[in-house]
Amino acid sequence: xxxxxxxxxxxxxxxxxxxxxxxxxxxxxxxxxxxxxxxxxxxxxxxxxxxxxxxxxxxxxxxxxxxxxxxxxxxxxxxxxxxxxxxxxxxxxxxxxxxxxxxxxxxxxxxxxxxxxxxxxxxxxxxxxxxxxxxxxxxxxxxxxxxxxxxxxxxxxxxxxxxxxxxxxxxxxxxxxxxxxxxxxxxxxxxxxxxxxxxxx
Numbered sequence: 682x683x684x685x686x687x688x689x690x691x692x693x694x695x696x697x698x699x700x701x702x703x704x705x706x707x708x709x710x711x712x713x714x715x716x717x718x719x720x721x722x723x724x725x726x727x728x729x730x731x732x733x734x735x736x737x738x739x740x741x742x743x744x745x746x747x748x749x750x751x752x753x754x755x756x757x758x759x760x761x762x763x764x765x766x767x768x769x770x771x772x773x774x775x776x777x778x779x780x781x782x783x784x785x786x787x788x789x790x791x792x793x794x795x796x797x798x799x800x801x802x803x804x805x806x807x808x809x810x811x812x813x814x815x816x817x818x819x820x821x822x823x824x825x826x827x828x829x830x831x832x833x834x835x836x837x838x839x840x841x842x843x844x845x846x847x848x849x850x851x852x853x854x855x856x857x858x859x860x861x862x863x864x865x866x867x868x869x870x871x872x873x874x875x876x877x878x879x880x881x882x
Contacts, residue, residue: 687699704716704717737749754766754775787799804816804817837849854866854867
């Protein structure tokens with residue numbers, strides 16, 4: 682049987698199962714072990730470099746100049762960190778470009794929200810340095826108590842639908858103490874032999 686399987690393998694794959702350079706082997710117990718080689722995946726560094734190259738290409742397409750030009754307003758330090766060069770005031774062409782872009786963003790905002798970014802009483806303000814600060818109000822999340830009360834109300838409705846009576850009716854088999862702890866009333870009936878003994882007394 683084994684020789685037939687080996688012959689079929691050799692016929693299908695063009696090599697003998699018993700070849701030394703095969704991709705599997707048997708250990709002393711006869712267990713089959715398959716040899717595998719793990720190829721390293723691309724590192725995060727390589728992926729980031731590819732993404733950076735793509736962004737640089739898109740930048741050059743859009744603005745007609747390379748990000749890597751030496752005359753640009755930025756540079757990389759020895760660690761690869763990007764640093765933006767700036768003087769006390771931006772050059773006029775850059776200033777004008779930024780103002781045009783800002784005006785475009787303000788127009789888009791007004792088109793979308795129907796109000797001007799520059800109107801008073803908005804949810805943002807600029808400080809004396811010109812930094813934009815957005816006002817925000819944090820709304821408290823519903824407490825666990827409120828969530829549990831909602832779930833309890835839902836269970837009470839389902840109970841009434843199923844049993845035709847309200848959980849809150851007076852003749853109920855449970856009650857709450859002053860701490861809010863639920864107590865279930867139960868009556869234990871003695872087993873038949875014990876009941877007979879009590880009757881005999």
